[in-house]
Amino acid sequence: MFNLILKDILLQKKIIAFIFLYAIIFVFAFQSSEIFGFVAVVMAVTYTSMNTIASIEDKNKADVLLNSLPIRRKKLILAKYISIWIYMFMGILSYIIVTNLIKAFGLPIKVFPITVEAIMAAIISVVLINSIYLPVFFKFGYTKSRIISLILFISIFFGISTGMNAIGFHQNKMISEFFTNLSDIQITSLTIALAFLILLCSYLLSLKIYQNKEF
Amino acid sequence: MDTILEVKNLRKNFKDFTLKDICFSIPKGFIMGFIGPNGAGKSTTIKLIMNLLKKDGGEIKIFGLDHIQHENEIKNRIGFVFDENCFYEELTILEMKKFVASMYKNWEENTFTKYLKEFQLPPKKKIKDLSKGMKMKFSLAIALSHQAELLIMDEPTSGLDHGARHELLDILSYLIQDENKGVLFSTHITSDLDKIADYITFIQNGEIILSTTKDEILDNYAVIKGDRNLLNQETRKYFIGIKENQFGFEGLISNKNELNRVFANHVVIEKPSLENIMIHYMRGKENV
Incomplete structure (x- = not known):
């Protein structure tokens, strides 16, 4: 399992540099929207990583190799779902590094510390995108599902920003009260539980599709 | 005589092509040449054996085991060499080896190092920079380094020059001296098999035309x-x-x-x- 994920990272080692570029661009672009810059970085890093690896595997017809090796199809699918978390972590890390560098050099760019809400918003967006995208990808392959992943990314990107504004600016009393009445631990556990539930459903669907797939 | 691969009434329906209940088997210690024109069903049969395609009927037994029930165990004991390069082009030989080796239970690093030298493969070169012959030799080195008992080769010689083809055939005839191994070798270039094959299975339009020893064919x-x-x-x-x-x-x-x-x-x-x-x-x- 570990080797499957490591292989994905090894295959796209070239784009590690881009991760920092994203962090710089989004931190700069979202100076006025507090934590949204952070969510954008995590989303963009995960989206790019998942897409890059999908395109490389597609180009190399990796399914033939992977399914000729003694690896269970279940494991191949699971590795993809675990790697989502690794890319999220990489996104978070790049945000931390870039914002700390900005602070250390005293650059005139406003940076915001990462809050629990921001991490939760990032997790929910990334999980949502990939939970819809992965089953589509396993069913139709990279070329046909590429557009779906882009639409998903854009709509959830703007969906989340609208949602967060609503909470942030107290335009919607019910939602904001609901969130302010919860403790951080409650928000965290609720979000994580929801994320895992969505991922589990998506995983089971992907598995069913991939088990019957022909190469 | 122990069979290493047994295909019985294997059927697969496509829109425009059907593999019609094909049967053949390879006894341990022999090379089976799998011949037929392009589009006859050779690759389909091989993909069905590897469970890359799902069969619509029939039975496939490898080492006496059902190929789906014991898929993982079987794949640990199979080496494959495909016509098209199926490795990640962006990785180097060593990186690719590291990944593949981690998947096999019986990987032997010394054997791999030995073949790397013997085949003169540059370990730090990216796979996309290898010649067709070198890619084939890399596949073969991988296949031979996890103690595969059955080698499945789909058109391994297509696109190879004369020298590389002969090298492959020499390696195979050396390999088959081990009486516990078996080779399924598909090709549309039949001259590959005149020297090394012990058995011949000839497929045409999804049907087996003949499947027997090469000597019997040449005698009759x-x-x-x-x-x-x-x-x-x-x-x-x-x-x-x-x-x-x-x-x-x-x-x-x-x-x-x-x-x-x-x-x-x-x-x-x-x-x-x-x-x-x-x-x-x-x-x-x-x-x-």
Whole structure:
């Protein structure tokens, strides 16, 4: 399992540099929207990583190799779902590094510390995108599902920003009260539980599709 | 005699092609040449054996085990070499090896190092920068380094130059001295098999035309050449395929012993090559 994920990272080692570029661009672009810059970085890093690896595997017809090796199809699918978390972590890390560098050099760019809400918003967006995208990808392959992943990314990107504004600016009393009445631990556990539930459903669907797939 | 691979009534339906209940088996210690024209069903059969395609009927047993129930165990004991490079082009030989090695239970690093040297493969070179022959040798090195007992090769020689082809054939004949191994070697270039194959399975339009030892084929089949006036409704029945021109005919028959009775001494008899056999089957008697 570990080797499957490591292989994905090894295959796209070239784009590690881009991760920092994203962090710089989004931190700069979202100076006025507090934590949204952070969510954008995590989303963009995960989206790019998942897409890059999908395109490389597609180009190399990796399914033939992977399914000729003694690896269970279940494991191949699971590795993809675990790697989502690794890319999220990489996104978070790049945000931390870039914002700390900005602070250390005293650059005139406003940076915001990462809050629990921001991490939760990032997790929910990334999980949502990939939970819809992965089953589509396993069913139709990279070329046909590429557009779906882009639409998903854009709509959830703007969906989340609208949602967060609503909470942030107290335009919607019910939602904001609901969130302010919860403790951080409650928000965290609720979000994580929801994320895992969505991922589990998506995983089971992907598995069913991939088990019957022909190469 | 132990069989290493047994395919029974294997069926697969596509929109425009059907693999029709094919049967063949490879005993331990032998090389099976799997021949047929392009599109005959060779790759489909191999993909079904590897469970890359799902069969619609029939049975596949490898090492006596069902190929789906024991898929993982079986794949640990199979080495595969495919026509198209199936490794990640962006990785180097060493990176790719590291990943593949981690998947196999019985990986032997020393064996791999030995083959790397023997095949003169540059470990730090990216796979996309390797020649076709080197890619094939890399596949082979991987296949040989996890103690595979069954080698499945789908058109391994296509696109290889003469030298690389002979090298591969030499390696295979050396390898098969181990009596516990078996090789399934698909090709449309039958001359690859004239030297090394012990068994031949010939597939055409999704059907097995013949599957037996190469010696039996070469002993019983014959190419005969003679004057056209020897051909009549009665004698034509003996032929699998006939080619005629204004000077005479050349035809393939499957029972050499009947030959003398039918044609007496009026014809020239030649030993057929696998190529002759495949071409005459493909041609049939359409020109008759």
